[in-house]
Amino acid sequence: MTTTLSALQSWVDQTASITLPDSIHWCTGTDSEYQEMVRNMLADGTLTRLNEEHFPDCYLHRSDPNDVARVEHLTFVCTESKEDAGPNNNWVTPAEGHAKVDALFAGCMRGRTMYVIPYCMGPIDSPYSRCGVEITDSPYVVINMKLMTRMGKKALERIEKYGDFVRGLHSTGDLSLERRLIMHFPEELSIKSIGSGYGGNALLGKKCHALRIASYQARQEGWLAEHMLIVGLESPEGEVHYIACAFPSACGKTNLAMLIPPDSMPGWRVWTLGDDIAWLHPDKDGKLRAINPESGYFGVVPGTNEMTNKNAYDMIRHDTIFTNVALTADNQPWWEGKKDGVPATDWKGRKYDATNGKAAHPNSRFTVAATNNPSYSSLADAPEGVPIAAIVFGGRRKELAPLVYEAKNWEHGVLVGAGVASETTAANVGEVGIVRRDPMAMKPFCGYNFADYWAHWLSFGKSLSYLPRVFHVNWFRQDAKGEFLWPGFGDNLRVLNWIIDRCEHRVEARETPIGYLPYPQDLNTKNLDISAAALETLTTIDREQWREELKSVGEYLNTYGERLPKALREQQQKIAAELS
Ligand code: SAT
Ligand code: MN
Numbered sequence: 001m002t003t004t005l006s007a008l009q010s011w012v013d014q015t016a017s018i019t020l021p022d023s024i025h026w027c028t029g030t031d032s033e034y035q036e037m038v039r040n041m042l043a044d045g046t047l048t049r050l051n052e053e054h055f056p057d058c059y060l061h062r063s064d065p066n067d068v069a070r071v072e073h074l075t076f077v078c079t080e081s082k083e084d085a086g087p088n089n090n091w092v093t094p095a096e097g098h099a100k101v102d103a104l105f106a107g108c109m110r111g112r113t114m115y116v117i118p119y120c121m122g123p124i125d126s127p128y129s130r131c132g133v134e135i136t137d138s139p140y141v142v143i144n145m146k147l148m149t150r151m152g153k154k155a156l157e158r159i160e161k162y163g164d165f166v167r168g169l170h171s172t173g174d175l176s177l178e179r180r181l182i183m184h185f186p187e188e189l190s191i192k193s194i195g196s197g198y199g200g201n202a203l204l205g206k207k208c209h210a211l212r213i214a215s216y217q218a219r220q221e222g223w224l225a226e227h228m229l230i231v232g233l234e235s236p237e238g239e240v241h242y243i244a245c246a247f248p249s250a251c252g253k254t255n256l257a258m259l260i261p262p263d264s265m266p267g268w269r270v271w272t273l274g275d276d277i278a279w280l281h282p283d284k285d286g287k288l289r290a291i292n293p294e295s296g297y298f299g300v301v302p303g304t305n306e307m308t309n310k311n312a313y314d315m316i317r318h319d320t321i322f323t324n325v326a327l328t329a330d331n332q333p334w335w336e337g338k339k340d341g342v343p344a345t346d347w348k349g350r351k352y353d354a355t356n357g358k359a360a361h362p363n364s365r366f367t368v369a370a371t372n373n374p375s376y377s378s379l380a381d382a383p384e385g386v387p388i389a390a391i392v393f394g395g396r397r398k399e400l401a402p403l404v405y406e407a408k409n410w411e412h413g414v415l416v417g418a419g420v421a422s423e424t425t426a427a428n429v430g431e432v433g434i435v436r437r438d439p440m441a442m443k444p445f446c447g448y449n450f451a452d453y454w455a456h457w458l459s460f461g462k463s464l465s466y467l468p469r470v471f472h473v474n475w476f477r478q479d480a481k482g483e484f485l486w487p488g489f490g491d492n493l494r495v496l497n498w499i500i501d502r503c504e505h506r507v508e509a510r511e512t513p514i515g516y517l518p519y520p521q522d523l524n525t526k527n528l529d530i531s532a533a534a535l536e537t538l539t540t541i542d543r544e545q546w547r548e549e550l551k552s553v554g555e556y557l558n559t560y561g562e563r564l565p566k567a568l569r570e571q572q573q574k575i576a577a578e579l580s
Helices: 006-019 031-043 094-105 139-148 153-162 205-221 253-257 310-315 410-418 450-462 489-503 532-538 543-558 566-579
Strands: 023-026 059-061 075-077 113-121 130-136 166-171 181-185 190-194 224-226 228-234 240-246 269-274 278-282 288-291 296-300 321-323 365-369 390-394 404-406 421-423 435-437 469-473 510-512 515-517
Touching: 006 094, 006 113, 006 130, 006 166, 031 059, 031 139, 094 166, 094 181, 094 190, 113 139, 113 153, 113 205, 130 139, 130 153, 130 205, 139 205, 139 296, 139 321, 139 365, 166 205, 181 205, 190 205, 205 224, 205 278, 205 450, 224 450, 228 253, 228 278, 228 489, 240 489, 253 269, 253 296, 390 410, 390 489, 404 489, 410 450, 410 469, 410 543, 410 566, 450 566, 469 489, 543 566
Parallel strands: 023 113, 059 321, 075 181, 130 166, 166 190, 240 390, 390 469
Antiparallel strands: 113 130, 181 190, 224 278, 228 240, 228 269, 278 288, 296 365, 321 365, 404 469, 404 515, 421 435, 510 515
16 A cells, blocks of 8 residues: 555655665554554564453563653754743754754664554544654554554545645664654654654654644644543433543543442443543534544553453453553463452563562553443544533642632633642653642643643633633542542542532532632532541642642743733732732
């Protein structure tokens, strides 16, 4: 298969003349292509087949031990002006970016096959979808892209029809950190990534295209590309509300997107649209609609079990690629938090020894098609997407942030999003557990200056006739002893229930300077083992701490200088004044 689109053909030819692969394979996206690639990868050891009785068609891939997470310090946004990339991105000029990375691509595919992957982010027939082509020398990337995106023949047809596509060039290179770079050229709608075969560094449809490049495009075109799950919540009365929630990587988006209602909420059902990325558009009636550009999940494995996320646990028992988990003696995948089995081999392939640390890597992942999910919503394929009733921001905060609060209006909601802070996780290389600002959970993913991004959020609100309400949640609040105050997981539906009740004007709330908090009696705590004191802590604010927080948010906003939208500064000053 080649293409009738000359711009694509010449880019592929030109890339081959630089990277010098032995052969070129145009991916068709068929199941037989997937099977054949898997067979080859089993033969050369890139994959290991897992226990066929318990995990049919499941495979383990072990990445290089120095290549187990995204690398924000090696990720760049290359725009002509430094200000356009903003203080939130690493920056070099496009000329310098190309020069740096092109040197590494020269001859890098010698002895390898070059795969050309046409893919579509979003339903093939949706006006909101956007296409890309990833060129890669990694078969692991190909099979992951097959599960994560709509790739192959249909995507190529759409690309040939419209003529535009994001160009993503990827090579695993030699995996050394000195020669690893993840470069974005938003002004050219292109990506060049070398030196990593892992997740968001290598599956270019995901963070690189669907967030960094798409956020840049979305600003120009009047929409939003966000790090959000999309979930439908069906009440016992049969009403369905869709909400979009932004939490940083490894803070439970996948769990929330496929949550199982607690026993004390009979009749509730949860429908998953997406677990990581949402593209948000105003529709012709001025309502907010969301599509999930992806069609699969790349989720954190550790902690997944029948109690925390039964849907995920069932979903990954067949047709799943595991990356960096441990193995039991009979070749079943094993991870910390798995209730049965014991590890025999750790994620590096060594005989398991507790003194070497965890058996599975904390950022070990499953890759699985969304249709494997028992709570999959077929509306994930609807070209028009779903209407969004509420936007929910959140982070991992031991202290300060209450269980849930509601912003007073859209502008305040933008400030709430801009002020999100969270403890760092294993999803990025670096120290874990440090609180940092992660506005809209987009710190690693916004393809342009955050100041311009907030301005875009503010003006986007004006393009909507029906504004969704904006909330902030924190499932991770702890007491003085380090115990979680809220049970989390399925019980989070109790909080989402309150959010829906607010959207439907069914409950009052207590007004505070930071927003509206629930009255404890309005949270459904039936059969929940939670003390009145804990509930009080979760639904009130410490004014002194919040004064400090608003000061710190103000200082953070200052780092964006003159470009910071005035309305955001005014929101921060107003709340700071009300707190003092
Ligand atoms: O590695 S990924 O970026 O795909 C996963 C994540 O960090 O959210
Ligand atoms: Mn993510």
